[in-house]
Amino acid sequence: MTNLLERAPNDPKHKDLNPILKLALELGPLGVFFFANARLDIFWATGAFMVATLVALAVSFALTRRLPIMPLVTGIVVVVFGGLTLYLHDETFIKMKPTIVNALFGLTLLGGLLFGKALLGYVFDSVFHLTDEGWRKLTFRWGVFFLVLAVLNEVIWRTFPTDIWVNFKVFGIMPLTFVFTLLQLPLINRTTIEDKKAAE
Structure with a gap:
């Protein structure tokens, strides 16, 4: 597998x-x-x-x-x-899908930190060469972000009509994720290991 x-x-x-x-x-x-x-x-x-x-x-x-x-x-x-x-x-189930997915990712990342594992480092270590502290902070931020998306989805699908929820799912989550990613660039630059940065 x-x-x-x-x-x-x-x-x-x-x-x-x-x-x-x-x-x-x-x-x-x-x-x-x-x-x-x-x-x-x-x-x-x-x-x-x-x-x-x-x-x-x-x-x-x-x-x-x-x-x-x-x-x-x-x-x-x-x-x-x-x-x-x-x-x-029953449309409730498809509306809950983003909640389940984002909560799963968020809890996995934050749960890994509780056991001393910055899981993003295992996935992206060959792309970004960060200090252990950098990976911990980045993993924590993404874990919290995924949980925020889960909460947002719950609030919107339970509060607004279906068409509003569809627009949020299609046009809201992606821009939010893009902006959040850009906001992590200072942390990535600040915690990049210098010898790896120079080698590249």
Whole structure:
């Protein structure tokens, strides 16, 4: 099973997707979800979202022969909660999906810190060469950010109409994540190990 999962970037067998294609595979299912909801309803949108998510994973696997971990976890939750939404004809389940995914990522990162493990360091150590303190701070910040996204999703889907929630899911989460990522650059620059930085 581990041979099917995404390889570390420094693995000689690791294959990178074209950045534009990778972005299309990540955003494509959201676009399908938005347009299906606008033209039809939340249940048609849920079915289309499930299919688009599985297609995106299949294309990624066909090109790299590996499954990216975070999209894989997201895809599993989409299929489970989307299936419940369609089977029970209850939109609550698909609305809870972002809560479950973000809470899972957030609790995993923060839980790792409780055991002395900065998990982001294990994933991105070949991309960023940070001090242990840098990895701990970055892991903590992302853990908290994922939990904030989970809470935001709960507040919005429980408080606002479905169309507002769909707009938040498609046009809110991605910009928030982009801005948060930019805000981490000073920490990354400040805690980058100098000899690695010079070697690059």
